[in-house]
Amino acid sequence: GENVEQHPSTLSVQEGDSAVIKCTYSDSASNYFPWYKQELGKRPQLIIDIRSNVGEKKDQRIAVTLNKTAKHFSLHITETQPEDSAVYFCAARISGGSYIPTFGRGTSLIVHP
């Protein structure tokens, strides 16, 4: 099955800095890569996703890049704000089979004001 590694486990930045979270996946058949944000005490929510036919996708201060050859994808947050503080999960989903996404272990992002 798919295996997703996520780094770092904790990331601490100053407000206004950029933050980058990286994930690698094992199965080259994976074709869909979502990112979920979980604020403290709340449910995970999708913030951005990318499909395998695209190399980069942006949504305001958030962007995701995908390198299919190297089998890794990254979340980039620019001009970080305190409300970006949360746990971020990446996931990868294999094309075919059950289509169930496999999640990384999460990154706790702390943005200091």
Place this chain on the structure above:
Amino acid sequence: DGGITQSPKYLFRKEGQNVTLSCEQNLNHDAMYWYRQDPGQGLRLIYYSQIVNDFQKGDIAEGYSVSREKKESFPLTVTSAQKNPTAFYLCASSPETASSGANVLTFGAGSRLTVL
């Protein structure tokens, strides 16, 4: 609240007791899932169901059971066979799984189970 409701929010159990966590969705989603969340472990899949009256084991199904008698409901029972049941449990749903498109999960607010 988001179309998917979990109850109870907090639950305490004595060792040896079975407990059932409720998950109800009004999103008309075909697929439903149960995840367990432990610090530093991410989201681990316990069970999932793609259609009524059918469900599949996930990565950590031992000590858990589920049913899917209605499209809207996917309760999880934590049995006494689960050796370390204290955790945060998340239920989720999605429109379908057997698709080449996006499979966006909508999560419930979670249930925190503590074994005393």
